[in-house]
Amino acid sequence: MSKIKETSTNYANKQALTGECLEVYAANIIGGQWALAICSWLMNGKLRFGELKKHLPNITERMLTLQLRKLEADKIVKRTIYAEVPPRVEYELTSIGYELRTIINELEKWGVKHKNLIELKQPRLCHGEMTVQG
Numbered sequence: 001m002s003k004i005k006e007t008s009t010n011y012a013n014k015q016a017l018t019g020e021c022l023e024v025y026a027a028n029i030i031g032g033q034w035a036l037a038i039c040s041w042l043m044n045g046k047l048r049f050g051e052l053k054k055h056l057p058n059i060t061e062r063m064l065t066l067q068l069r070k071l072e073a074d075k076i077v078k079r080t081i082y083a084e085v086p087p088r089v090e091y092e093l094t095s096i097g098y099e100l101r102t103i104i105n106e107l108e109k110w111g112v113k114h115k116n117l118i119e120l121k122q123p124r125l126c127h128g129e130m131t132v133q134g
Helices: 009-020 022-030 033-042 051-055 061-073 100-121
Strands: 077-082 088-093 123-126 129-132
Touching: 022 033, 022 061, 033 061, 033 077, 033 088, 033 100, 051 061, 051 088, 061 077
Parallel strands: none
Antiparallel strands: 077 088, 123 129
């Protein structure tokens, strides 16, 4: 997760658009593949770091840590540390994080429709020849 230089045009455009358009503001919070995937898994309840990592095998530990910190800073995820030996840390969605449930479910439905639409138009190999479905 690299930061955009605050002096760049890209940064200025992003700030302006985020300030003017609440949909873009929301998308910037949950945008990116990992934040949305993390929230999707946490919709089912509390998970420890290792459990999240098992659900997201392609994410590095560093990226998972960075994403969890960002979601915590954005008040989407709550981190609870238990005074045990060894220490136990659990992550769960906050109340506003749980409000993403309907949005995530709708995105999933839309994703299925869009994927089916795109796959219908994609050429596929059939016995070595290119054919188009649909």
